[in-house]
Structure formats: C-alpha cells, structure tokens
Amino acid sequence: MILDSAEPLKPPVSDLVEAAxxxxxxxxxxxxxxxxxxxxxxxNLRGTASGVLQFGGEYVHCGEPMKIAGTGFRSVYAPMTTEDPTVDLLDVYLATKVLQCRCGFRMELPS
Structure with a gap:
C-alpha cells in the first residue's frame, strides 16, 4: 500500500483525516x-505497507474495513515429535477471529 495523502475531512472532524x-x-x-x-x-514506516492497513481497531483491505467471517480456537502447541506422546500435555487454546474482505482475502487474528 502506498499512502498518497491525508487531508482534513470536510466538514472538519476532530482528530480525523481523509486517508488516500x-x-x-x-x-x-x-x-x-x-x-x-x-x-x-x-x-513513519519505511517503504510500503503490504496487504492490510490497520487504522485503530479496523483492518482495511481493498479500501474497506474487513468483516468478521468466523471465530474459533487454535492450539498454541505445535507438534514437537511425530511419535505418540507418552504423557498427555494440557491443551492451551487461543480464541481467534477470521476477518474477510469482499475480494476473498482472509486472515486470522487473536480475539
């Protein structure tokens, strides 16, 4: 993404600009x-931002905020071996949300 400009809104709104x-x-x-x-x-980033811009709590792709397409839980443990474990580890899960853009782009974030 290449930020082209940031102009005051018309009519002006405190602390908001029109990002292009x-x-x-x-x-x-x-x-x-x-x-x-x-x-x-x-x-203040160097170079261009790739893929998704984050403005406050919104993630923007294709010029509009992405919408929640689902939620889930992911285990925080990656397999450490291909053999069956002799001791069962306690599972720790992270709640996640899936965001989707109208173009079909999706990403998963912690909730």
Whole structure:
C-alpha cells in the first residue's frame, strides 16, 4: 500500500483525516476516514505497507474495513515429535477471529 495523502475531512472532524492510498499490487485507489495518529504511524514506516492497513481497531483491505467471517480456537502447541506422546500435555487454546474482505482475502487474528 502506498499512502498518497491525508487531508482534513470536510466538514472538519476532530482528530480525523481523509486517508488516500493506492494498492501496489492491483493499482486501485481508495480513500476513507482515519485518525491522524493511525495515518502518521503508517507514514513513519519505511517503504510500503503490504496487504492490510490497520487504522485503530479496523483492518482495511481493498479500501474497506474487513468483516468478521468466523471465530474459533487454535492450539498454541505445535507438534514437537511425530511419535505418540507418552504423557498427555494440557491443551492451551487461543480464541481467534477470521476477518474477510469482499475480494476473498482472509486472515486470522487473536480475539
């Protein structure tokens, strides 16, 4: 993602700007309101941001906030051996949510 500009909203809204950016993969141009702090955090990144932009609590892909497509639980343990364990470890699970964009892009995050 390439941040093109951050302009004041019309009419002005405290601490919000109109963020304009271009997807470096599909060359699509998008705009939406965002907080000044979120835009400045992206400006301070080096290079271009890839894939998903995070503005506050929203994750943005294809120019719009992603929607929750499901929830689940994932084990925090990766298999340490291919043999059957002799001792059962207590399972620890992490609650997750799946976000999806209208284009079909999906990502899973801790809830």
């Amino acid at each position: 950016y271009t997807c470096s993969q599909c060359a699509s141009f998008y705009t939406h309101p965002a907080t000044f702090q979120d835009v400045s955090a992206i400006i």
